[in-house]
Each structure stands twice: as structure tokens, then as C-alpha cells.
Amino acid sequence: MHSTRSSIARGAVVALAALAVVLFSWAPSALADAGEGESDKSTDLVRQAIAILVNEPDNMESVAEKLDDASSAPDQSGTDVALVVSARDALMANDPHRARTLAEQAIGAKPHLASAETPAIGETTPSSATAGEGTSPMTMATGAQAGEATFPDPLEVRTELAGRDLTVLVLSILVGAVGVYLALRFRPQRREVHP
Amino acid sequence: MSDIDHRHPKAEAAESNGGTHRAAVEERADADGPPPDTVEPSVRAEGKPPTGDTAPPTTGDGDGDKPPWRRRAWAVIDERLGLSALRYPVPEHANNIAWSLGGVTASVLLVLIATGIVLAQFYNPTPEAANGSVRDIITNVWLGSTLRGVHYWGAQAMYVLAVLHLLRVFVTGSYKRPREANWLIGVGMLALVIGAVFTGTVLKWDQESFEALGHNLEIGEFLGGAGLWFSADLSKSIPLLERLYVAHIVIIPGLILALLAAHMLLIKRHGISPDPSLATATGDDAAVEVAVETAEPVEPFTHHLRRVGALGLIVIGVLGVLAVLYPPGIGPSPVEGIEVTKPPWMFWWLYTIENWFGIQAIIWASAALFALLAAVPFIDRNPARSWRKRPVAMTLLGLVLVTMIVFTIITGVSSVASHLG
Structure with a gap:
């Protein structure tokens, strides 16, 4: 009986391991294109280029591709194509900061100032009407519109372990230690059961 | 009977x-x-x-x-x-860590509610200002970054604890008669926890959030009329972000609390589920299991509460440490039409499925998982509670877990470009 159970358990482990191998080996070939059709508005494409630049600064290829598409998009209303081309040149010259500034100027978006830039609570970012639907001074975003036209840098929170942070850290450790002490004190005695 | x-x-x-x-x-x-x-x-x-x-x-x-x-x-x-x-x-084994996971999950819920109430005083759910208000919380609000960190890590802790609790209930066969209804309530609460994590992800309104919202819209569209709530068409003048905010702070927590009340009432009604390991130590007869259960020493429920409270303090301490050492940041405000981020790790297994089969597969996979979870008490007719005597159930559990873990790892090691193709 015991050996039967052991062999079943071994078989189950082998089967699960085989499943894992199959799934892992299937992955590369199965990764498929899930992209959608690209916008024909140069404004949208420049915004996307900026967003990629901000989110993935190492992905220059995608940024350049978006800027290329923007400069040749069928609908170029609200976009200064010359600035888009300049942005692409700056990108090729390995100056992503200038490329971003030019791209933002190309669509009339508010240029970024610094990574620590923090819009005040309640501040809308109207910029120009060319910055996208729902972001004009008179229109608030509705439905699933993104609403914002600025592209602040990602905000990485750094801890210097001083002042309040250090106090919170010490208090947290103390609370955890008290919890450990009480959890040990209140743990069940595991008394023997005699049915 | x-x-x-x-x-x-x-x-x-x-x-x-x-x-x-x-x-x-x-x-x-x-x-x-x-x-x-x-x-x-x-x-x-x-x-x-x-x-x-x-x-x-x-x-x-x-x-x-x-x-x-x-x-x-x-x-x-x-x-x-x-x-x-x-x-x-209640039986003494109720104070084991494994049997206290549900209570610890509830204690984390309290932490999330408390920190969420504070954060709600400073968060602006309008699309134009949401990202900026989160930055304001991080940089200008007193202890704002720490509170947000506790909320962020607490959400993940609640997800992990809820899943561990579910696994404990499954492995010990605690969903079996007469606790089928309570199992269903628990599964519903897990779904709500996932919903809370999803809506919370959207609220910070960066690129990751917006891409998550895009999935929300696609799923709503796929569901047709049933997906109306998830679509922007339900209320054309109100941004979807604000509706998801309402869901995050009112609808979902309210439903969780309501189900939690029912969950606890049924636990009181049916008693703490037996520990099969006590029975298997003395025999494999169901009658012996009952006899062991009834012979086990008991303690007042208040002892369980204080044990859960002590474990909850440990979790709170860990959350505080994580919030200080690894505070969550925020990405730039979102742009439509690109996919450059991955979702939170809890959704990585679904991300892989989407890559392979398209976005509709997310719905099918989620529905299949929760349908399977809901059906467990009704398809598992094996009266035994010990995992050693339930090879089919354990194999099924292993299959599901291995699949989800492998899919999660695949997304973890793949680039976002793979998602875009």
C-alpha cells in the first residue's frame, strides 16, 4: 500500500515536471503579435514616442520608429513636423533629452522641467488643443481618455534612512518583534490527542 | 440526516x-x-x-x-x-499558523482600509490630476510615501495570504461537507481581492495603469452587455478612472466585508475545520477523525483572536520595513496606443496566456480557474480530508499551481516587446 502511494506520488511529480518543461519550451514559439493598428495622427504618434522614451529610455529603436511614423503620418494636424524630424536627429545624435524636448514642443505639450517635477493637486494640464482629445482647457477627460499631456519622469522613491524613514523603520521592527514575542507566547501547546 | x-x-x-x-x-x-x-x-x-x-x-x-x-x-x-x-x-489547532492565515488576511485588510482612508484624503481621481496627486502624496504629504508603501505592500500581502489560506483549506479538505458554501464565499472573496489589486493598479494612472485599463475595456467589450460596467459607455460623462476609484474604495471593500461577515458566521456555525493530520496519526477511519476532533483540547476563541493579532503585528512590522526600504514609485502619466509595461506580478500568468492566445483568453482562463475553484466541493466526492488520501485532488492542484508558476516565470523573463510582437 505504502509503495503504491509512493509510486503514485513519484509519477505525479514526474508528470508535473514534464508539464513545466513542455510549457517552458512552448513559450518562445508561442509569443505572438498582440499589437494593434497604429494611429494615423502624427500627434498621437509623437505622444507615444515620448512615452516610450520616458518609460523605456533604452528602447531608442522604438522611439525612432514612432518619430518616423509621425513625420509621415496621413494626419499631421497640430504637429510641427520639422520639429519631429529634429527630434529624430537629436535621438540619432544620442541626445535623448533634447529629442524629448523637441518632440514635446512639436505637439505643443508642456515641456518637462525635471524629474522631481510635481504637479499640484487639482492642476489640470490643458496645454494646447492639439495635445489630444479631452485635454483642451475647456474639456475634461471622459470615458477612457488618458487626460494628461505632460510626461513627467518616472518617480523613483529613494530612502535615505534618516529622520522619519529611520523612525518608521525602527518602529516597524519593534512592532514585528513584539508580534514575534506574542505569537510565540500564544502558540498552541500541541497537547497530545487521545481519541 | x-x-x-x-x-x-x-x-x-x-x-x-x-x-x-x-x-x-x-x-x-x-x-x-x-x-x-x-x-x-x-x-x-x-x-x-x-x-x-x-x-x-x-x-x-x-x-x-x-x-x-x-x-x-x-x-x-x-x-x-x-x-x-x-x-x-475552538479546537487547539485553530491557533496553528496554518489555521490562522484567514485571520491574518483579515488583519491585513484592516491595515489596507486604514491606510486607504488616509490616502483617499490626498488622491485626486480625475485623469488630469491622478498621476500628479500620487506624486504629491509621495513627495509632499507627511508620511505619504510610507503610508502608500504600506498600502502597496499590504495589498500584495493580502493576496499572498488569501491564496495561502485557500491552499490550506484545499489541502486539509476543509471545503467538504458541510462547508461548501463557506468555500464558495472564500473563492468570491479571493476574486474581490484580485479586483481590488487590479483597480488599485489603475488608480496611480501611469503607463502601467493605463495599459491595465485597456485590458479592462477590451474585456468589457468582449463580454458585450454583461461587460457594460467595465466599459466607458456606461457613463459617458464620467471618466472610467473615477468609476474604478469608486469600485476600489467602496464597492469592492464593501463586498469583501459583507462576505467576510458571512464567512465568519459560517465558521461559527460549522466550527473550525478538523485537522486531518491529527486523525491520520491514529488511524484512517472517518469515525476516528471525528473522535480525534472531539477529543482535542479546546481553547476560547479569544485565544485565537490574540494569536491572530500577534501574527498580524508581525505582518504589519514587515509591511513597515518594506514600505521604508522598498517604497513604490510611479511612472509617467499615460499615453494611449502603446504597450511598454508589464502588469503586477499577480497577473503575469494571465499575461503569458494573452501573449499566446490573445486578450480574450484572459477571460477564459480566469473564468476556468474560478469555475474550477467553485466546483471543487461538488466534484470532489472523496470523503477523506488528508492530502495523502486524495491523490486526484492533489494532482489537480499540482497541475494548476505548476502551470500558473511556469506562466508567471515566462512573463518574468520575457521582455515587453514579446508582448507587442
Whole structure:
């Protein structure tokens, strides 16, 4: 009986391991294109280029591709194509900061100032009407519109372990230690059961 | 047992075995208060509420040693609030860590509610200002970054604890009769926790959030009329972000609390589920399992609460440390039409499925998982509770877990470009 159970358990482990191998080996070939059709508005494409630049600064290829598409998009209303081309040149010259500034100027978006830039609570970012639907001074975003036209840098929170942070850290450790002490004190005695 | 027989199943089984059994005692106690035989004196004394100052309760924690004024104070409070009703007996194994996971999950829920209330005072749910208001919380609000960090890590802790709790219930067969309904309630609560994580991800309104919202919209569209709530069409003048905010702070927590109340009431009704390892140590007969259960020492439920509270303090300490050492950041405000981020790690297994089969597969995979979870008590007819005697159930669990873990790893090691193709 015991050996039967052991062999079943071994078989189950082998089967699960085989499943894992199959799934892992299937992955590369199965990764498929899930992209959608690209916008024909140069404004949208420049915004996307900026967003990629901000989110993935190492992905220059995608940024350049978006800027290329923007400069040749069928609908170029609200976009200064010359600035888009300049942005692409700056990108090729390995100056992503200038490329971003030019791209933002190309669509009339508010240029970024610094990574620590923090819009005040309640501040809308109207910029120009060319910055996208729902972001004009008179229109608030509705439905699933993104609403914002600025592209602040990602905000990485750094801890210097001083002042309040250090106090919170010490208090947290103390609370955890008290919890450990009480959890040990209140743990069940595991008394023997005699049915 | 007939449909009109409302006796506790454990009590019925215990009585059929003869002798004195805790389950039978509990059943009678429901009607008459605790009998004198089997419950500890400390617990037994709580059967009747004290009347005025003349009948101070014994607490079981050495109340007899407490000064008279404390006993009188307790009597006054207890007469009005009935707190001694919480001292009903539960088996000793309820205080094991594995059996305390549900309680610890609930304690994290309290942390999330408390930190969420504070964060709500500073968060602006309009699309134009949401990202900026989160940055303001991080940089300008006193302890804002830490509070947000506790909320962020607490959400992940609640997800992990809820899943561990579900796994414990599954492995110990605690979903079996008569606890099927409570299993379903628990599965519903897990779905709500995932919904809370999803809506919370959207609220920070960066690129990751917006891409998550895009999935929300696609799923709503795929569901047709049933997906109206998830679509922007339901209320054209209100941004979807604001509706998801309402869901995050009112609808989902409200439903979780309502289900939690039902969950706890059913636990009280059916008792703490048995620990199969105690039974298998002495035999593999179901009757032995009941006998072990009824012979196991009991403790007042308040001891379970204090054990859960102690474990909850540990979790809170860990959350505080994580919030300080690894505070969550925020990405730039979102742009439509690109996919450059991955979702939170809890959704990575679905991300892989989307890559392979398209976005609709997310719905099918999620629906299949939760349908399977909901069906578990009804398709598993094996009466045994020990995992050693349930090879089919354990293999199924292993298959699901391995698949989800592998899919999660695949997304973890793949680039976002793979998602875009």
C-alpha cells in the first residue's frame, strides 16, 4: 500500500515536471503579435514616442520608429513636423533629452522641467488643443481618455534612512518583534490527542 | 440526516460514536448554553452573560487574580456588549499558523482600509490630476510615501495570504461537507481581492495603469452587455478612472466585508475545520477523525483572536520595513496606443496566456480557474480530508499551481516587446 502511494506520488511529480518543461519550451514559439493598428495622427504618434522614451529610455529603436511614423503620418494636424524630424536627429545624435524636448514642443505639450517635477493637486494640464482629445482647457477627460499631456519622469522613491524613514523603520521592527514575542507566547501547546 | 434535521453534522457523527464529544456539546450549547462536562471551566463560565455586578465572568486568563474593580469594570462592559460571547470553544489547532492565515488576511485588510482612508484624503481621481496627486502624496504629504508603501505592500500581502489560506483549506479538505458554501464565499472573496489589486493598479494612472485599463475595456467589450460596467459607455460623462476609484474604495471593500461577515458566521456555525493530520496519526477511519476532533483540547476563541493579532503585528512590522526600504514609485502619466509595461506580478500568468492566445483568453482562463475553484466541493466526492488520501485532488492542484508558476516565470523573463510582437 505504502509503495503504491509512493509510486503514485513519484509519477505525479514526474508528470508535473514534464508539464513545466513542455510549457517552458512552448513559450518562445508561442509569443505572438498582440499589437494593434497604429494611429494615423502624427500627434498621437509623437505622444507615444515620448512615452516610450520616458518609460523605456533604452528602447531608442522604438522611439525612432514612432518619430518616423509621425513625420509621415496621413494626419499631421497640430504637429510641427520639422520639429519631429529634429527630434529624430537629436535621438540619432544620442541626445535623448533634447529629442524629448523637441518632440514635446512639436505637439505643443508642456515641456518637462525635471524629474522631481510635481504637479499640484487639482492642476489640470490643458496645454494646447492639439495635445489630444479631452485635454483642451475647456474639456475634461471622459470615458477612457488618458487626460494628461505632460510626461513627467518616472518617480523613483529613494530612502535615505534618516529622520522619519529611520523612525518608521525602527518602529516597524519593534512592532514585528513584539508580534514575534506574542505569537510565540500564544502558540498552541500541541497537547497530545487521545481519541 | 434529513433536510429538516438541523443538528450539526459533527454532532450527529459524534453522537453516533457514543461517549462525550465536543461537537455534540457545541450543538447543545447553541440552544442551551455550554454544558458542564467538556468545555474548560474558563470557557464554561461564559455560557450566560453576567447580570449586573453580581455575576462577574471568569475570563480563563486568570481573572480570579484580577483586582475587584477590573472584574466589575469587565462585568459592566460585558453586560452591555456581550464580549464574553466571543469565548466560545475552538479546537487547539485553530491557533496553528496554518489555521490562522484567514485571520491574518483579515488583519491585513484592516491595515489596507486604514491606510486607504488616509490616502483617499490626498488622491485626486480625475485623469488630469491622478498621476500628479500620487506624486504629491509621495513627495509632499507627511508620511505619504510610507503610508502608500504600506498600502502597496499590504495589498500584495493580502493576496499572498488569501491564496495561502485557500491552499490550506484545499489541502486539509476543509471545503467538504458541510462547508461548501463557506468555500464558495472564500473563492468570491479571493476574486474581490484580485479586483481590488487590479483597480488599485489603475488608480496611480501611469503607463502601467493605463495599459491595465485597456485590458479592462477590451474585456468589457468582449463580454458585450454583461461587460457594460467595465466599459466607458456606461457613463459617458464620467471618466472610467473615477468609476474604478469608486469600485476600489467602496464597492469592492464593501463586498469583501459583507462576505467576510458571512464567512465568519459560517465558521461559527460549522466550527473550525478538523485537522486531518491529527486523525491520520491514529488511524484512517472517518469515525476516528471525528473522535480525534472531539477529543482535542479546546481553547476560547479569544485565544485565537490574540494569536491572530500577534501574527498580524508581525505582518504589519514587515509591511513597515518594506514600505521604508522598498517604497513604490510611479511612472509617467499615460499615453494611449502603446504597450511598454508589464502588469503586477499577480497577473503575469494571465499575461503569458494573452501573449499566446490573445486578450480574450484572459477571460477564459480566469473564468476556468474560478469555475474550477467553485466546483471543487461538488466534484470532489472523496470523503477523506488528508492530502495523502486524495491523490486526484492533489494532482489537480499540482497541475494548476505548476502551470500558473511556469506562466508567471515566462512573463518574468520575457521582455515587453514579446508582448507587442
